[in-house]
Amino acid sequence: MYLPHRPVSRSIHAFASLALVLCLVGAPAVTAQQASGHHASEGAECDCPPGVELVSQAWVRHLPPSQPNTAAYMKIRNLTDADLQIVGAETPVARVAELHDHVQDAAGVMRMREVASIVIPAGGDVELKPGGLHVMLIDLVEPLQEEQRVPLTLHLEGFEDLRIEARVQRSDDGAGHHDHPDHHGHRPSHAPQP
């Protein structure tokens, strides 16, 4: 069902050229979105390379100003025919951004740990969400305000960056923007936050 990445790129270029010709003869113009290589995902704010989409609004958990760290969550879709790997992240609002997952320790407690990469499967999605994968924002430059827009860049191995604009929200608000088929109605008991 999904088109492989390279033909998609080529078709966008071909379409853009065709559109230019059509413009000259008075046919409807394509939007700037369709003509550019990067595009904004529908309903979600991302300057994503062709073949990659943000499925839902990216968000950063709002925490009391005393908390030096927080986390960013989002759902990303890979329309290409190859697995993609997120291998790094950066944001101007935190001095360090790490890729994290939650794993259960021997005592059954969920704990965060850093991971080297996060895979977005070919033709599939990956969801970063509370209690699971997330981008850890460590040592915030200053406390984040609710509704603040946070630029977040994700580096993909051998691929162009995703430039995302995440919104700062309380966890309840954020959860409202996501599907939670495996949501149990409470946060996993793990420390430290988030």
Ligand SMILES: [Cu+2]
């Ligand atoms: Cu973490």
